[in-house]
Amino acid sequence: MSAMSRPSPAGRPRLTAHRHSHRGFDRRRSESYDRTARWALGGLYRRVAADVAADAPAGASVLDVGTGPGRLLHELAGLRADLALTGIDVSPGMVEVGRRAARDRGLGDRVDLRVGDVAALPFPDGSVDVVVSTLSMHHWPDLGAAAGELARVLRPGGQFLIYDFRFAPVGRALDALRAQPAFAHGRAVREPVRRRFTVLPLYTCLRGWTAA
Numbered sequence: 001m002s003a004m005s006r007p008s009p010a011g012r013p014r015l016t017a018h019r020h021s022h023r024g025f026d027r028r029r030s031e032s033y034d035r036t037a038r039w040a041l042g043g044l045y046r047r048v049a050a051d052v053a054a055d056a057p058a059g060a061s062v063l064d065v066g067t068g069p070g071r072l073l074h075e076l077a078g079l080r081a082d083l084a085l086t087g088i089d090v091s092p093g094m095v096e097v098g099r100r101a102a103r104d105r106g107l108g109d110r111v112d113l114r115v116g117d118v119a120a121l122p123f124p125d126g127s128v129d130v131v132v133s134t135l136s137m138h139h140w141p142d143l144g145a146a147a148g149e150l151a152r153v154l155r156p157g158g159q160f161l162i163y164d165f166r167f168a169p170v171g172r173a174l175d176a177l178r179a180q181p182a183f184a185h186g187r188a189v190r191e192p193v194r195r196r197f198t199v200l201p202l203y204t205c206l207r208g209w210t211a212a
C-alpha cells in the first residue's frame with residue numbers, strides 16, 4: 001500500500017495514497033464481494049486463466065494486480081502446476097479473505113497474496129514474467145504511475161494482460177502504457193474479449209510485452 005504524509009492547507013498531516021475501490025473493504029464486505037464474484041465472474045476468470053496459461057513460459061512468475069479474493073489465481077493453479085502465483089490488493093480485508101479461500105482449497109502453498117498498490121508494486125525490478133489484472137484498471141486514477149510500475153517489474157520478454165470493461169478508460173490506459181519506452185514501438189495493443197452468444201464484447205484486453 002503506497003501512502004505518504006504531507007501537510008494539509010491547515011498545516012495538519014494528511015494521508016495521500018493511490019485510491020482503489022477495494023481499499024475500504026473490511027472482511028465482511030470482502031466476503032460478500034467474494035460470494036458475488038464467484039457467481040458473476042467465474043466465466044471471465046476461467047477465460048483469463050486459460051489465456052495466461054497458454055502464454056506464460058515454463059516456471060513463470062505471475063502477478064495478479066487487484067486480485068481481490070484471488071479466485072483467478074485458483075483457476076491458474078489448476079491449469080499450470082509450474083507457475084509461481086502472487087496476487088496483490090490494496091484491501092487487507094480482501095487479502096485476508098483470499099488467503100483463507102486458498103487454504104480452504106488446499107492452495108495455501110501455491111498462492112501468495114499480499115497487500116500492495118499498482119502505483120508502488122512491492123517487487124524488485126525485472127522480477128515478474130506475466131502481469132495480469134481483471135476489472136481493476138478502471139479504479140487506477142494514476143495510469144501513468146501504474147504503467148511505469150508494470151514496465152519496471154516485468155522481465156525482458158515479459159508481458160502484461162489487463163482485462164476490463166469495454167467502457168473503462170481503456171484508451172487512456174493504452175496511451176499511458178505506450179508512453180513507457182518498454183512498451184513503445186507497437187508492444188502494447190488493445191483487443192476485444194469475445195465470448196459466445198454476445199453481439200458486442202463486454203470486456204477489452206490490453207496486451208503488451210517488453211523487448212527480450
